[in-house]
Amino acid sequence: MTAFFTETVPGLFNYWVVIALMMIGFYTVIAHDNLVKKLIGLNVFQTSVFILYISMGTIRGATAPILMDGPAGDHAVYAHPLPQVLILTAIVVGVSTTALGLALIVRIHEAYGSIEEDDVLAADFATQDAEQAEEDERSRAAKAAEPHAPSGGDDGAEHEDDPRR
């Protein structure tokens, strides 16, 4: 039990951080209405993955993977450079995503006057309902204008009178 706290927790400290950040980010994206906050949550979420990658490549006590002159350089223990290179790319991707997302938020604010997702969706639903009502009305009008339009629920059967009446 103590080994868990003395070995596992500190040993996997990075990964605990990764999970914590990931959950924080994810929660922010899910729970917050504000589009900017959502984007920030997304950033936190991505950052956790960056840390995941970098943690993979580290070796305890190793130096940065920079070529050094002299004998020290030949025997230096250095961290695995590949994950860091990879994550550099991923960071670029993340930055572009954030930039694009912010640009979109600016345009959404111009178009809707709000950056709360609920408000924007409500505005969309209002438009959609109005359009839907108009379309339904037009469908009805189009049907009524057609030749031989049957009245009421017509099922193709002849309705006969009751002979006993």
Added chain:
Amino acid sequence: MIAHFVSQFPILVVVVPLLTMPLVVLAHRAFAAWALYLACTWAVFAMACALFARVATHGPIDYAVGGWAPPFGIELVIDSFNAVVLLLVAGMAAINSIYARASLAREIEPERLYLVYALMLACLAGLIGITVTGDAFNLFVFLEISSLSSYALIAMGPKRRALLSSFQYLIMGTVGGTFLLIGVGLAYMMTGTLNMADLATRLPAVFDTRTCQAALAFIVVGLSLKAALFPAHIWLPNAYTYAPSSVTAFIAATSTKVAVYALIRFVFTVFGASYAFEQLPLNQVLLGLSAIAMIAASLAAIFQTDVKRLLAWSSVAQMGYIVTGFALASTAGLSASLVHIVNHGLIKGALFMAVGAMAWRTRTTSINDLAGLGRTMPFTSAAFVVGGLSLIGVPATAGFISKWALLSAILAAGHYLIAALVLIASLLAVIYVGKVVEALYFRPRDAEASNHDAGEAPLAMQIATWALIALNVAIGLHASPELTATGRAAHALIGGGA
């Protein structure tokens, strides 16, 4: 010299659009930008054809980028499987380039047109990159390139609702991309390699670890998001509805297909079918989800009043067909999946183009506004009818080939319930296609609308639409080349080799 040039084709198909993109931005004027776009896409298409022919005759091509030998450097691999997808993506881009000019000119201000062309090139480069790369991390990068450009493209749509659709797609897409990144990272952690072929040889040793299982889960969910597989499809209908017409036509025909390609690649090549389907119950989950997708999305399509939205929902349903095929984990199923990837690309491309051509005239895509267009736009309407028939899967169209192949595979695997669901879904397709066709031909034109809008769409748009329709019919009539190619690809994948 020429041979050397030809041997560079695998990288050129990615690099040419990437490098043309800044040129397009520099060209700035709409016509010049379009001319560059046209030239670039056709050049890429020609190269894709050459690569396809070469793969068909000489087998897979491996290309080490920058001369760095795999597994250390990035490797591009073109085998019988992705050659087909490559041809689809490049071909759709080429045909779309004919279509795009007139269509975009109606929907986007002239001073921003060059940006659209540049973004379309970026998207193309990304999609082709996903297709040809043999490196798992590289795939993520290309996925993000294509996604970022498509978010921007969708936001260019004429209605303000395009903005929120694009933003939602951005959130979902980024989460999907990041899941993929996590999955690839976990696999890398266990094996120390990112090269797909190399991963395939090293992963079996660590199959029992949770890391490996989690890697597969993250990758499948991430790519399901991109492929709009139920229930991760919710972003798709809005994105397709509000994007500019030619963008929708291109993205709908290629983007989700490429994501499914990537999914198949990871499941079959990297992890191996026996691991994903026998040790883990991935196929049952996928079969169940795709069955729901087929029925639920088809039902949703029936109730749409907007043709683009209707087609978008139908796309979600059709993704169900595709996933069902490869979830059968048989050669026939995988082959059917591939056939439908190509055919559905052609069908949806053609249908969205036809709708775009109608929207070019009427400026809306609501079914009521398209009523009676059969008389004023006979060629475009006829194209929609043929495309619709292909979507239903009527004989002598490409859709029939897919349906036949898929049903054969399902029945051979003994999944009678799934077969019944596929049949029900295709009946639902009859209804939603019939709804549009009936409006086009048998309802009178709206009196006020017919005053100012009469006549056909521009010739270029019609040519592009009919080119795809002709391909649909050609495949429907003479399917053996396609079936040979996909059958070969499926054999190669199931056989374990790339």
Added chain:
Amino acid sequence: MSEWLGHAIASPALLLMAAGLVLAVTPRLVHAIWLLAVPVLALALLWALPTGLHGQVSLFGFDLTTLRVDGLSRIWATIFIIGSFLTGLYALHVDDRVQHVASLVYAGAAVGAVLAGDLVTLFIFWEATAISSVFLIWARRTVRAHIVGLRYLVIQVISGLLLMVGTIIHYHQTGSIAFDHLGLNVAGGWLIFLAFGIKAAFPLLHNWVQDAYPESTPTGTVVLSIYTTKLAIYSLARGYAGTELLITIGAVMTLFPIFYAVIENDLRRVLAYSLNNQLGFMVVGIGIGTPLALNGAAAHAFAHILYKGLLFMSMGAVLYRVGTVKASELGGLYKSMPFTTVFCIVGSMSISAFPLFSGFVTKSMILAAAADSHHWIAWCVLLVASAGVLDHSGIKVPFFSFFAHDAGYRVKEAPLNMLAAMAITAALCIGIGVYPAPLYAILPFDVPYSPYTTAHVVNQLQLLLFAALAFVVLFRSGLYPPEVRGLNIDSDWIYRRALPFTVSAVRWALMRARDAAIGVLTIGLGGARRRIEASFGARGVMARTWTTGVMLLWVTALLAAYLWLYY
């Protein structure tokens, strides 16, 4: 490719279909020549083809035989092509391109299906008939036609899908796609049987006929009445000859539509019911399965297409001129449409199988075959049904439209082309009845048969006499349905009032039962539709736009599910 081209040119089916598609873009002036010349060409081509298998092509991994010319397929293809000529002539005045295109493509598809040598080809043309024919219904351009058309299309496509699945199963089990005798015991046999059964309008699978055919245009209904159902009869004859079950099915088919035909008011729907009843005769013939019975089925299909077409043509002419074919609203038209009246009577005498008319020489073959193979129950049922035919189509249709009380319509005679088409058809009906040898010569099996024996003629005449008597009695006593109105109450109350009351009460109950069934179905379907719309409509749970939070929750749930499943 050149091989392909050769097959395409040689096939009468593809000729018709291609001609139909060309019609979509040709100027209107050539329509007339086209509609008449193309069937003639196709017929010449059909008979120029030697007996045997042609048009072998390889399509998506199957070796298809697109043309199989033998006795059975040739007689069907012949009558289909003759039918397309007659409907072309009949519809010559129609200024609606969609209908002309659909008719020719539909005819071509039906011919192609009949000539199909394997199940895949059959399926391809099977679907083509479904798709092309629905345009004839939609061409009426009414809301009801739109709804009915979609319903019709869905049912036809279901039939096609069943055929497809059956074929795939059959292929997987046996490795063969040949379309020869199948029987119910082979793999996929039941599915294919059901697919044929839907198109052949088996009892309980029949509603689409009465639902859709009367909703088409005046000319469209004539076209529709020719192909789909008879194609199914051909397919049954090819694949299920001698299946005992068919005798029962056919016998039921001949009986039950009679009641509905008698009480129905829309005369085109009456004809649709009687179509069903006539199909029953053919199905029984196929079920018996002896060469004579199959010959009878083939000959009856041949004659049936002509006289049923003639009846639909006359009703089409009435609809075209008067605007309605409701029995209660028509009457006395013989004054203004004398030629149509005569043609209609020829059609009714043929369908009632009067000697010297086409129905007699063909129907008697089936009856004789039933007697020869000792299917006495079936024989009796057919006899009763034959009497019923006279009552509903033989007398009712011409009587209520052209005679009965004068409804006061003073309209022009039908257009010349309609009259010409009806005249030719009527001439064929009489010609076959008087001199059946040419028809017998092209029947699939070589069985000697002579219709005009004393026994046949006397039997039939007696039967007709009694049936006619029944009609007169029923009509005079006011029992005959569409003219049931109030009567004076007198001492003859018992037989003049109580009896009619019972009959009309039964009839009323029958109608109510049908209305209720349809009502329940409509409400049920409407409710289901509303419930589905609630979930899948624009604001429904399944189809609305959700916030990204909800989308992500789903994704998280998916991920969790995967992880949980894997661990």
